Amino acid sequence: MPIKEAVRPGGRSARVQEAVHQAVRELQAVKSRDELTVPQVAELAGVTPSTIYRRWGNLAELVADVSVERMRPDEDPVDTGTLAGDLQAWGEQYLEEMTSVPGQRALNDVMASADNGRRERCCRYSESLMATLRERALSRGEAAVPPLERLVDGVVAPMTYRLLYDRESATAANLRRWIVRALAVEDAD
Amino acid sequence: MPIKEAVRPGGRSARVQEAVHQAVRELQAVKSRDELTVPQVAELAGVTPSTIYRRWGNLAELVADVSVERMRPDEDPVDTGTLAGDLQAWGEQYLEEMTSVPGQRALNDVMASADNGRRERCCRYSESLMATLRERALSRGEAAVPPLERLVDGVVAPMTYRLLYDRESATAANLRRWIVRALAVEDAD
DNA sequence: GCTCATAAAGCAAATATTTTGCGTTTGTGC
């Protein structure tokens, strides 16, 4: 049984959704963001524009929807044997993904959505990933595993901040510093 | 000599820009984001829609432009006598501003801009503010003033992350923790 | 399996918007 969305899992509805998403992905590969239009997507997907407008509201929400999908982690994070290593491995891959041209566009599209539920969903991906790595470290018996919150504030937040505002500094070297610092701090408050 | 933008500082151009910005602000106070339209703004500002389209491209860029202005710090940060105090005071005010309804909208509008120069400009405000507070602390002779980069990663980044993705946790209490941690860490890398 | 109720899609006309070409106004540099 495939993973389903909340739109009447059944038949036509799901088919339309898939066709529209697919059409967006194909067009995005060829056209820049502001050449993309709803009527174009509709034609390629073989649906009427009004279908798209009624379901997604406008182009911004549609592309945001597609981009959130794109950002969902598809594979389990690699196990390097240490929390620091896992964080670095995941982070480097994430940075590479998000500094790429399509990655940057996906990020922009998600941020442009008026529905902040979408943005939240997207950041939950990173947070639950942190939780996974943390559990893994605990079950290995690693010492000094920081609380989840510290991983989020110490690693995910700076990374995200750089990706959004200043991607020149979204580098693997900086990532290493964030990790070291997050794992080094012993106590506070 | 007032601060000028890069649009032919002179007369008409500047007047039009001001009229349009003003019209956007007035309409935003009354209408929700997706009731706002370019023709409406144009009428209230007393200009033709084509003027707006040619100058800003579309509504998203226009409202982003207005919002960046709105986010420019207008007054000097208060001096509390310590770096920690200054950070807390500034941060609390910033959080309050940005969790308010108009603040959230401004944030969204800026993030929705396709021009990431705009986003960058907006984050430079915070960074240069950090630099100011840091200089102030140094000239007071405070011990253990962390490098600018650590203030950005340790305080601004988590705050921004929370504001964007999970504003429930954008609180003064968390802010305090970020500050304590940023100032406490002695070394890394 | 069959029927019914209903959510979602199609279609097309009505609106609203965005784009564009061209003439006019208005700062800016000489």
Place this chain on the structure above:
DNA sequence: GCACAAACGCAAAATATTTGCTTTATGAGC
């Protein structure tokens, strides 16, 4: 002052969006 070019106004044309109504297909109850 004068000439040049940038920015604006206007209006027609091209697009995109909304909306009312019809048709189709799914899921529930029998």
